[in-house]
Amino acid sequence: MREYLGLIATMALGACGGLDQVGKAPDFSQSVGSDEYYAMMSPPLPERLDTPTPGDRASLWEAGQRSLLGDRRAAKKGDILTVVISINDSAAISDTSQRARSGSGQMSIDALFGLPERVAENGGPSLSPGVKTGSASTSQGSGSVKRSEKLTLRIAATVVQTLPNGILAISGTQEVRVNFELRELRITGYVRPEDISRQNEITYDKIASARISYGGRGQITDVQQPRYGQQIADKLLPF
Incomplete structure (x- = not known):
């Protein structure tokens, strides 16, 4: 009995965990403490001694990313x-x-020591054939898969790490709240500096x-999700 009471109490506490959001819009995630925050706040690596120094700041031909004709790519x-x-x-896949x-x-x-003849003389069943087996099996199956996905988005990502081989590790998050629903977009991955265009853009296929995550949280998302009890029952019930 105590075990059942403990289970009920645990489920009740889990259900009460989201009561603080009742009547309120979902909160934004904190940007302080994220990978992008630490990447921007940490000091850059010291420049190499053979790196050319920028020219006069009054010159249009000054070197560096902030110059008029400089390389502005990350x-x-x-x-x-x-x-x-x-x-x-x-x-679309179809198999049969x-x-x-x-x-x-x-x-x-x-012939078995005259046993077949003796059985035949006494009017018994014949021993030929002595053993006879047969088997037959058939199987048939078919399946089909049809899927279509369309997604068009743009997101600003931050270089969070420069690997020893020059590859850049990026991470980006974006949150947009409309009424009581919060849309979340997250992306992480590794890019080559030469794949970044002159417009400082890169496509997802490079x-x-x-890891691209597009979803949301809020009142509509909560209604669409099954309750905790139903999710537990789906995992435990064998049928």
């Missing part, structure tokens, strides 16, 4: 670039399989180990 920790997500995929198999076997006893 290149070091803390820099920001734009990730263009344009997914328009569709897949059919299998049939049959087998038979027969063994006769022609990001290695890309």
